[in-house]
Amino acid sequence: MRTDPIILGIAFGYLALLFVVAAWGDRRAEQGRSLIGSPIVYALSIAVYCTAWTFYGSVGRAAEYGPSFLLIYLGPTLAMLLAPFVIRKMVRIAARQRITSIADFISARYGKSTSLGALVALMALISITPYIALQLKAITVSHATLINYPYTADATLVDERFWMDKSLWVALVLAVFIILFGTRHLDASERHEGMVAAIALESLVKLVAFIAVGVFVVFVMFAGPAALFAEVAATPALVNSMRLDSAPGGATGWFGMLALAFLAFLTLPRQFQVLVVENVDEQHLTRASWLFPLYMLLINLFVIPIALAGLLMGASAGDPDSFVLTLPLSAGLEGLPLLVFIGGLSAATGMVIVETIALSTMVSNQLVMPLLLRSQHLHLSTKGELAGWLLGIRRVAIVLILLLGYLYHALIGDSYSLVTIGLVSFAGAAQFAPALLIGLYWRGATRQGAALGLIAGFMVWSYTLLLPGFAQSGWLSTTLLTEGPWGITWLTPYALFGLENWDIYTHSLLWSMLANVGLLVGVSLFTRPTPLEQTQAALFTEAMHPNLQTTTLTTSLWRGQTTQGALQELLIRYLGVHTTQRVFQYNGNPPPFMADEPASPELITRAEQALAGSLGSASARVLINSVVRGEALDIESILSILDTTSQTIEYNRRLKQKSQELALIGEELRSANERLRELDRLKDEFVAMVSHELRTPLTSIRAFAEILRDSDQLPDEKRTHFLGVIVYESQRLSRLIEEILDLARLESGRLTLNPVSLDLAALARHSIDAVARLHDEHGVALEVSIEVDPAMVVGDHDRLEQVIINLLDNAGKFADRLHPRVRLTLYRHRRHFRLSVEDNGPGISHDERERVFEKFHQIQRESEIPRGRPKGSGLGLPISRGIIAHLGGRLWVDDAHHLGGACLILELPAAADSQYSIPSLFPLPYR
Amino acid sequence: MKFSGQKSRKPERLIALVGITLLLFCPPLIIVVDRLPSANVGWLPLYLFGAWAVVIGLTAWLMEHRAGR
Numbered sequence: 004m005r006t007d008p009i010i011l012g013i014a015f016g017y018l019a020l021l022f023v024v025a026a027w028g029d030r031r032a033e034q035g036r037s038l039i040g041s042p043i044v045y046a047l048s049i050a051v052y053c054t055a056w057t058f059y060g061s062v063g064r065a066a067e068y069g070p071s072f073l074l075i076y077l078g079p080t081l082a083m084l085l086a087p088f089v090i091r092k093m094v095r096i097a098a099r100q101r102i103t104s105i106a107d108f109i110s111a112r113y114g115k116s117t118s119l120g121a122l123v124a125l126m127a128l129i130s131i132t133p134y135i136a137l138q139l140k141a142i143t144v145s146h147a148t149l150i151n152y153p154y155t156a157d158a159t160l161v162d163e164r165f166w167m168d169k170s171l172w173v174a175l176v177l178a179v180f181i182i183l184f185g186t187r188h189l190d191a192s193e194r195h196e197g198m199v200a201a202i203a204l205e206s207l208v209k210l211v212a213f214i215a216v217g218v219f220v221v222f223v224m225f226a227g228p229a230a231l232f233a234e235v236a237a238t239p240a241l242v243n244s245m246r247l248d249s250a251p252g253g254a255t256g257w258f259g260m261l262a263l264a265f266l267a268f269l270t271l272p273r274q275f276q277v278l279v280v281e282n283v284d285e286q287h288l289t290r291a292s293w294l295f296p297l298y299m300l301l302i303n304l305f306v307i308p309i310a311l312a313g314l315l316m317g318a319s320a321g322d323p324d325s326f327v328l329t330l331p332l333s334a335g336l337e338g339l340p341l342l343v344f345i346g347g348l349s350a351a352t353g354m355v356i357v358e359t360i361a362l363s364t365m366v367s368n369q370l371v372m373p374l375l376l377r378s379q380h381l382h383l384s385t386k387g388e389l390a391g392w393l394l395g396i397r398r399v400a401i402v403l404i405l406l407l408g409y410l411y412h413a414l415i416g417d418s419y420s421l422v423t424i425g426l427v428s429f430a431g432a433a434q435f436a437p438a439l440l441i442g443l444y445w446r447g448a449t450r451q452g453a454a455l456g457l458i459a460g461f462m463v464w465s466y467t468l469l470l471p472g473f474a475q476s477g478w479l480s481t482t483l484l485t486e487g488p489w490g491i492t493w494l495t496p497y498a499l500f501g502l503e504n505w506d507i508y509t510h511s512l513l514w515s516m517l518a519n520v521g522l523l524v525g526v527s528l529f530t531r532p533t534p535l536e537q538t539q540a541a542l543f544t545e546a547m548h549p550n551l552q553t554t555t556l557t558t559s560l561w562r563g564q565t566t567q568g569a570l571q572e573l574l575i576r577y578l579g580v581h582t583t584q585r586v587f588q589y590n591g592n593p594p595p596f597m598a599d600e601p602a603s604p605e606l607i608t609r610a611e612q613a614l615a616g617s618l619g620s621a622s623a624r625v626l627i628n629s630v631v632r633g634e635a636l637d638i639e640s641i642l643s644i645l646d647t648t649s650q651t652i653e654y655n656r657r658l659k660q661k662s663q664e665l666a667l668i669g670e671e672l673r674s675a676n677e678r679l680r681e682l683d684r685l686k687d688e689f690v691a692m693v694s695h696e697l698r699t700p701l702t703s704i705r706a707f708a709e710i711l712r713d714s715d716q717l718p719d720e721k722r723t724h725f726l727g728v729i730v731y732e733s734q735r736l737s738r739l740i741e742e743i744l745d746l747a748r749l750e751s752g753r754l755t756l757n758p759v760s761l762d763l764a765a766l767a768r769h770s771i772d773a774v775a776r777l778h779d780e781h782g783v784a785l786e787v788s789i790e791v792d793p794a795m796v797v798g799d800h801d802r803l804e805q806v807i808i809n810l811l812d813n814a815g816k817f818a819d820r821l822h823p824r825v826r827l828t829l830y831r832h833r834r835h836f837r838l839s840v841e842d843n844g845p846g847i848s849h850d851e852r853e854r855v856f857e858k859f860h861q862i863q864r865e866s867e868i869p870r871g872r873p874k875g876s877g878l879g880l881p882i883s884r885g886i887i888a889h890l891g892g893r894l895w896v897d898d899a900h901h902l903g904g905a906c907l908i909l910e911l912p913a914a915a916d917s918q919y920s921i922p923s924l925f926p927l928p929y930r
Numbered sequence: 931m932k933f934s935g936q937k938s939r940k941p942e943r944l945i946a947l948v949g950i951t952l953l954l955f956c957p958p959l960i961i962v963v964d965r966l967p968s969a970n971v972g973w974l975p976l977y978l979f980g981a982w983a984v985v986i987g988l989t990a991w992l993m994e995h996r997a998g999r
Binding site for chain 2: 069070073074077080081083084085087088232235236241242243244245246247254257258261289290292293296297300304307311
């Protein structure tokens with residue numbers, strides 16, 4: 004089964020499947036139903052981080068250096084933890100500025116600098132080529148291992164002619180695939196949805212394949228992890244293989260590797276591509292921040308068991324980098340090795356595809372385009388669109404990059420193990436980190452600082468890692484490594500300035516970062532940024548600023564002028580008619596196109612963004628500047644906006660807080676004020692009513708007294724009548740004053756009661772006697788029904804009598820005019836005595852029943868139905884209710900069951916037999 | 931606009947988690963774990979995977995937890 008045709012058939016079949024998935028993804032994207040709009044797909048696409056290096060090399064590194072291989076994955080775990088701060092910011096900037104690659108990003112940050120972009124692109128090309136070579140090597144070696152087992156892979160690889168070299172063919176096939184799916188169209192946003200979908204699928208395949216091998220090794224070759232580790236424990240040579248001592252460089256090396264992986268994860272061109280450029284929704288970062296680390300945990304779960312198992316097997320397992328393949332092969336399996344091969348192929352092709360697309364974009368946008376734009380000849384002669392050119396450049400770049408990778412593999416690659424090559428690339432890519440990360444947070448970083456830092460860091464990296472690699476491959480004398488150049492030992496690449504016994508990557512990272520960061524910061528402190536740089540620096544560092552979220556801000560910053568015609572001509576020349584139309588019709592209903600009219604700031608911004616999405620921000624800037632007159636971006640305004648806004652936002656926040664507090668206090672004050680106004684109104688009303696009440700008798704007294712004074716001839720009987728009236732009105736007046744005083748005492752709580760145990764029945768009879776004369780005068784028929792005798796209650800004798808008389812008096816006044824009847828009933832109700840007084844008058848309506856207890860209520864009724872003289876002061880009932888409440892009882896209006904008029908019921912608690920309590924201490928509230 | 935009292939505390943918690951992660955995966959603690967007595971390959975691999983899983987779990991909880999304020 005392990006014959007070339009079958010293996011090649013399966014490999015090509017798998018690539019064909021990827022074609023289909025990618026095509027499907029692209030079609031769905033065109034229909035607007037994106038396949039990749041899910042955080043899971045996003046996380047899987049980030050897993051392009053796990054290349055053939057993870058798939059084959061992790062086991063090799065674990066076998067050689069113990070658990071330190073995990074640092075390559077712990078660094079990215081840290082980076083993903085910080086994703087909501089760092090990567091989110093990068094994603095937002097990239098979306099807003101239509102960033103196409105990390106070179107574009109750095110170039111845009113430092114004033115859309117063409118030279119900086121070219122520098123980064125060149126550095127990326129040099130440092131990543133070995134990494135691509137590594138993937139080609141992995142595919143070739145795994146293929147050879149599969150075919151040749153049990154012989155070693157090298158046995159046949161050595162003598163082959165170059166056209167028989169599988170890596171060459173792999174490189175060419177991949178080039179075709181990448182050209183087909185990476186450079187199909189030139190869009191405003193450099194997104195490749197189909198490619199991302201295919202990458203996500205590949206990530207799944209490699210995970211499944213690796214876990215399958217792991218499960219097979221641990222549970223089939225050995226009877227579970229316990230058995231495997233028991234066997235390891237019995238092998239003295241292996242017991243210490245997973246200790247910290249086996250990690251290169253010890254504790255320093257450990258930390259250095261963690262830092263290296265952290266930085267490289269953010270700066271590797273392919274990671275930048277999937278993390279930032281291909282991100283379709285910022286929100287996906289939230290879930291990916293734990294899903295991707297989980298993916299890495301899973302794919303590494305079986306690395307140590309496989310490495311230990313391979314080491315236990317000894318020579319039959321071959322090279323540790325191939326354990327994943329040789330272990331199932333040694334067990335005589337046929338299917339599993341094929342699955343592993345496909346998994347490794349997935350890991351390798353995934354990386355090559357994304358990396359090559361990212362690099363080719365950089366090469367075309369940052370290296371070739373600026374050159375083409377600078378050449379006057381091309382500028383003048385180009386009549387048609389440049390899109391075709393651009394695609395052509397990218398296609399050529401893809402083929403060249405892959406061939407470069409192949410050459411590196413063919414000429415140098417064999418002397419290195421997989422992980423070594425990978426780490427060299429990591430350290431190279433990490434050189435972008437200072438310019439990227441410091442530029443993201445420090446507005447003062449300048450272009451000169453970034454460029455010098457990059458160059459210095461890159462040179463140190465080349466000297467400490469790349470050059471020794473050439474030496475080890477026999478291209479240079481190995482004395483360079485042992486004695487240093489020209490015998491200067493302190494310049495030895497692996498022990499610069501005498502720093503010996505360090506892990507070579509940590510060593511290189513330390514010196515290169517020192518040079519890189521030192522120059523970036525140092526030079527930035529002593530150079531002045533150009534206005535455009537200042538603007539871009541502000542836009543980058545303040546990307547999460549809430550005031551920058553609106554597009555109107557960026558558009559309002561434009562001050563340059565051009566005509567719509569000139570802009571259209573420019574866009575058509577570079578992007579074609581279709582894209583140009585899209586830019587001009589952005590808002591659905593475009594303003595009528597007038598070639599001579601000035602273009603709006605929004606239109607210029609959209610045009611630059613569209614150009615940047617295809618050509619990179621630096622080239623787009625050059626092109627826009629070629630048609631726009633005057634400084635396009637007004638730097639002063641953006642700087643002032645950002646400087647003032649951060650302060651104003653803080654002031655605003657505090658102001659809002661204060662105003663909310665004030666609003667709250669204002670509300671409280673308003674309600675207190677309303678309450679006071681109401682009380683004031685009530686007081687005024689009361690005073691008015693009292694004065695009115697007092698004036699009425701006073702007026703009549705005065706009138707009659709004047710008559711008596713002025714008329715000497717008055718008959719005696721008239722004089723006596725007048726005097727009688729005066730006496731009557733005086734009594735009324737004094738009674739009224741007495742009542743007002745009572746009320747005042749009641750309300751202030753100063754009413755003194757004299758509670759004793761008394762018989763309510765006797766009191767009732769006494770009261771009836773008191774009003775009998777008055778009732779007789781008016782012909783009131785009084786019925787009395789005393790059902791309990793005696794009815795002992797606790798109360799103030801005089802006050803209670805006052806209340807009962809008041810009730811009887813009222814009933815007599817309001818009873819029917821022609822046949823007035825009043826009925827008094829005293830009865831027991833549970834533990835209370837009730838005394839009810841009914842009349843046969845018009846009664847009291849339900850709404851009125853509580854209002855009759857209001858002060859002077861009767862006066863209001865009087866004003867409605869004028870019936871001559873007032874029948875009372877309107878204070879009797881409120882006073883009665885107050886007294887009864889003080890005695891612990893109740894007074895209310897109820898339905899009259901016997902006579903059909905009004906019925907007032909007085910209720911007092913029955914006194915306990917020998918109890919002498921003071922109920923006024925526990926008054927019930929008014930009803 | 932949110933007032934300071936209602937502000938999400940997710941960023942602070944996340945930074946604390948980054949600190950914990952650094953502590954868990956960096957030398958002082960790693961050396962301590964490595965020196966624990968063991969007859970087998972040592973506790974380091976188990977510790978690394980265990981700590982890693984805990985960090986991932988905490989991140990997932992922090993990120994997916996709706997009331998993360």
